[in-house]
Amino acid sequence: MSDESAPIDRILARALEAATGLDAPPGLAAALRHAVFPGGARIRPRLSLAVAEACGMPHPALSGAVAAAIEFVHCASLVHDDLPCFDDSALRRGRPSVHVQFGAPLAVLAGDALIVQGFDTLARGCGEAPHLLPKLVSLLAGCSGMPYGIAGGQGWECEPRVDPVAYARAKTGALFAAATMGGAASAGEAPEPWRVFGEQLGLAYQLADDLADLLSDPTAIGKPVGRDRVLGRPNTAHLLGQDSACARLETLVADAVAAIPACRNREQLRSLVAAEVRRLLPPDLSRAA
Amino acid sequence: MSDESAPIDRILARALEAATGLDAPPGLAAALRHAVFPGGARIRPRLSLAVAEACGMPHPALSGAVAAAIEFVHCASLVHDDLPCFDDSALRRGRPSVHVQFGAPLAVLAGDALIVQGFDTLARGCGEAPHLLPKLVSLLAGCSGMPYGIAGGQGWECEPRVDPVAYARAKTGALFAAATMGGAASAGEAPEPWRVFGEQLGLAYQLADDLADLLSDPTAIGKPVGRDRVLGRPNTAHLLGQDSACARLETLVADAVAAIPACRNREQLRSLVAAEVRRLLPPDLSRAA
Numbered sequence: 001m002s003d004e005s006a007p008i009d010r011i012l013a014r015a016l017e018a019a020t021g022l023d024a025p026p027g028l029a030a031a032l033r034h035a036v037f038p039g040g041a042r043i044r045p046r047l048s049l050a051v052a053e054a055c056g057m058p059h060p061a062l063s064g065a066v067a068a069a070i071e072f073v074h075c076a077s078l079v080h081d082d083l084p085c086f087d088d089s090a091l092r093r094g095r096p097s098v099h100v101q102f103g104a105p106l107a108v109l110a111g112d113a114l115i116v117q118g119f120d121t122l123a124r125g126c127g128e129a130p131h132l133l134p135k136l137v138s139l140l141a142g143c144s145g146m147p148y149g150i151a152g153g154q155g156w157e158c159e160p161r162v163d164p165v166a167y168a169r170a171k172t173g174a175l176f177a178a179a180t181m182g183g184a185a186s187a188g189e190a191p192e193p194w195r196v197f198g199e200q201l202g203l204a205y206q207l208a209d210d211l212a213d214l215l216s217d218p219t220a221i222g223k224p225v226g227r228d229r230v231l232g233r234p235n236t237a238h239l240l241g242q243d244s245a246c247a248r249l250e251t252l253v254a255d256a257v258a259a260i261p262a263c264r265n266r267e268q269l270r271s272l273v274a275a276e277v278r279r280l281l282p283p284d285l286s287r288a289a
Numbered sequence: 290m291s292d293e294s295a296p297i298d299r300i301l302a303r304a305l306e307a308a309t310g311l312d313a314p315p316g317l318a319a320a321l322r323h324a325v326f327p328g329g330a331r332i333r334p335r336l337s338l339a340v341a342e343a344c345g346m347p348h349p350a351l352s353g354a355v356a357a358a359i360e361f362v363h364c365a366s367l368v369h370d371d372l373p374c375f376d377d378s379a380l381r382r383g384r385p386s387v388h389v390q391f392g393a394p395l396a397v398l399a400g401d402a403l404i405v406q407g408f409d410t411l412a413r414g415c416g417e418a419p420h421l422l423p424k425l426v427s428l429l430a431g432c433s434g435m436p437y438g439i440a441g442g443q444g445w446e447c448e449p450r451v452d453p454v455a456y457a458r459a460k461t462g463a464l465f466a467a468a469t470m471g472g473a474a475s476a477g478e479a480p481e482p483w484r485v486f487g488e489q490l491g492l493a494y495q496l497a498d499d500l501a502d503l504l505s506d507p508t509a510i511g512k513p514v515g516r517d518r519v520l521g522r523p524n525t526a527h528l529l530g531q532d533s534a535c536a537r538l539e540t541l542v543a544d545a546v547a548a549i550p551a552c553r554n555r556e557q558l559r560s561l562v563a564a565e566v567r568r569l570l571p572p573d574l575s576r577a578a
Binding site: 018019020023024025026027028029032076080085086103104105108109111115117119120123124126130131133134137140141142145146149150151152154155157158 | 369374394398401412430448
């Protein structure tokens with residue numbers, strides 16, 4: 001989780017090249033690039049690489065592929081989440097969202113193609129360690145599909161009654177858990193011990209995002225704010241109020257850090273997490289953190 | 290390609306169980322089941338299993354998983370294709386399409402979850418032959434994503450100028466090629482020699498579908514007819530006229546059959562293809578075939 005997302009962006013760009021070459025329909029190719037570049041904080045792939053590094057990273061190409069795959073699935077979920085039939089969000093990362101720029105059909109297809117791209121990237125990246133692929137495909141499928149992945153989480157948004165814990169775990173926690181578990185698995189380590197670290201970080205991230213929705217200036221975060229209330233989405237920060245939400249965030253981060261399994265660079269990973277959490281908070285709170 | 294799709298349906302049902310259990314959001318779970326059951330002719334998975342069988346099928350569970358994965362991706366493409374922003378088709382397999390029954394949000398999510406389910410099914414099915422997984426994931430990604438898979442094909446529909454050959458190859462041919470190649474790969478055979486057989490069959494199938502759009506009674510095929518003209522889609526049967534289209538179909542099938550590589554049950558596979566092609570044709574033509 002270094003401050004630089006440039007290495008991640010290089011991996012993503014290389015992985016996207018084959019999908020968007022001269023043979024590709026130009027509109028959909030442009031929509032894919034728009035969905036992935038320029039990126040946000042790239043927090044999930046940086047987290048995945050940081051865990052892989054903490055586990056010794058014996059297969060750097062595979063660890064890079066895992067990080068990229070997770071980011072592709074994340075980008076896919078943003079594109080579909082912004083669609084008129086979901087959040088109808090016109091702005092993403094400070095620019096027009098994919099459906100505003102390219103139309104709803106290409107936005108649906110871009111999301112589909114990015115999900116596929118995630119799995120393709122895993123298969124292409126496993127060259128020197130093919131025996132690790134079954135676990136990695138299962139992890140990516142689990143965090144993106146039904147019932148415990150992103151699709152499951154978005155599925156809960158369409159239900160009249162939602163369990164907010166199941167919702168947050170599927171919609172945000174699953175991808176963070178896949179990032180930590182996938183990073184470990186790409187290094188040949190057992191992924192399961194890395195689950196709680198990822199899940200807790202995911203809950204912390206979601207709460208920070210809820211706080212941003214409550215407090216932030218839209219130009220600062222590059223997307224509309226106050227949307228959760230408008231859309232009737234569970235927002236823990238709205239529910240708890242600012243002070244309790246901040247206290248809860250502190251606990252979640254402490255729990256996450258305490259859950260980091262024994263590994264080569266545990267202390268380094270801990271301090272990186274602390275730095276990352278400060279970046280996540282709205283400016284006013286991050287100065288206090 | 291036996292007349293029975295019951296074995297395929299059992300594999301699909303088992304693969305879908307984990308995704309749609311008690312922990313799943315009920316609406317999305319119901320949408321997934323509606324998208325997959327009852328099925329159409331299941332021609333792609335039956336083709337895939339027939340090729341695996343012709344190659345000796347040393348790993349039946351894996352061959353079943355490949356067949357199911359291909360059908361999941363196919364069902365996903367139908368659900369997204371029927372959406373209001375694409376074909377806006379209210380009818381599929383004689384019943385309301387997914388977005389009509391469950392709304393557009395759940396239709397988008399059902400497609401996403403079915404794509405994921407395809408890859409998950411491969412990973413779960415590779416137990417006894419994990420070394421075959423990288424190739425199988427690449428094949429499934431290639432036939433479903435960008436630039437040469439279904440997403441690429443649908444992407445061409447959004448372009449002002451379309452190369453009809455590239456379009457048909459991506460939208461239909463790719464999944465048929467993945468069925469034959471995946472069937473062979475699941476048996477540990479090199480997939481590449483099986484590509485032309487699948488691609489030609491895919492073109493034949495597309496042409497038969499184009500003929501059905503031109504000639505059929507909508508109640509007989511369970512979806513609207515004459516849609517290609519309304520939607521401005523390339524339709525070779527419209528272009529060639531009925532007689533030339535039938536002659537072209539005969540050539541495509543002959544080419545496909547001639548392209549079947551050497552294998553244990555080549556003759557059996559040939560006669561199965563001939564029987565299958567008769568099933569594909571609109572009733573009037575099939576009596577003549």
